[in-house]
Amino acid sequence: MVAAANAIYVVTIVLYSLSVFGYFFDFMQTSRKVNRIAFWLLSIVWVLQTVFFVIRALQYDRLPVITPFEGLFFYAWLLVTLSLIINWFFKVDFFVFFTNVVGFIIMAFSLVTPDGDVPVELNDLLISELLVIHVTLILLSYAAFTTSFAFSAMYLLQHQLLKRKQYGKKLLRLDNLSKVERLSFLVTTIGVPCMLLGLILGFVWASIQLGTLPWLDAKVIGSAAVLIMYSVYLYLWVVKQQRGYNMALVNTAGFLLVFINYFLSGELTEFHFWNV
Structure with missing residues (x-):
């Protein structure tokens, strides 16, 4: 096997x-x-x-x-x-x-x-249904945010092509800006609740298994920063009705935080000694 x-x-x-x-x-x-x-x-x-x-x-x-x-x-x-x-x-x-x-x-x-x-x-400590659900939800949120970034990258590319008046085959194959922007928002609305639920379950697991809450852990702080960034994105979209190039940049900044949180903070964390 x-x-x-x-x-x-x-x-x-x-x-x-x-x-x-x-x-x-x-x-x-x-x-x-x-x-x-x-x-x-x-x-x-x-x-x-x-x-x-x-x-x-x-x-x-x-x-x-x-x-x-x-x-x-x-x-x-x-x-x-x-x-x-x-x-x-x-x-x-x-x-x-x-x-x-x-x-x-x-x-x-x-x-x-x-x-x-x-x-x-660590087998008894880590093989827990609660921990598995926590990790799965966090990774699902990362995948959703990555997908949202892909749409934002397409938006930024099309915006630049239009700005430079480069009307070629590449531009014709890109969908209209409003559709790409809307899809980016829809995927983000999946990622934010997944990350929020994942963080809550992570705290519940830590409280039950370890008897402590890792508020100052690098991974926890990074995840909170990601959640705040994308929550701000949703707030700007839904409440402030903001659209366009700057929103795509905010989404891109959020994805950079996701990447930093997954890889860089993983080297600094003391609590998340196994994965995410």
């Missing part, structure tokens, strides 16, 4: 890289044929990721989202899943490319992350 999982993982990485390269080629040269090939490669990647996920779940008899390797893999799987679903329903050109550039970077990070199981001495 382990050998099969490793083989699937390697093939997944290779096919994922080919898919992203295909989308990049289509982005630069506008090739519908290459775009279709890249899409089917990405679909195969999703199937292989799902098979790997199931094999690991059976191997360790738990939902594999706890360790750093599993967190990165699940994050990448969520991005592939969301990009395929949204592209299926909304047919937004270049969206899959923007999303899966980030997804592939996440997957690439997993290559240098230890892929072992939870340490035996």
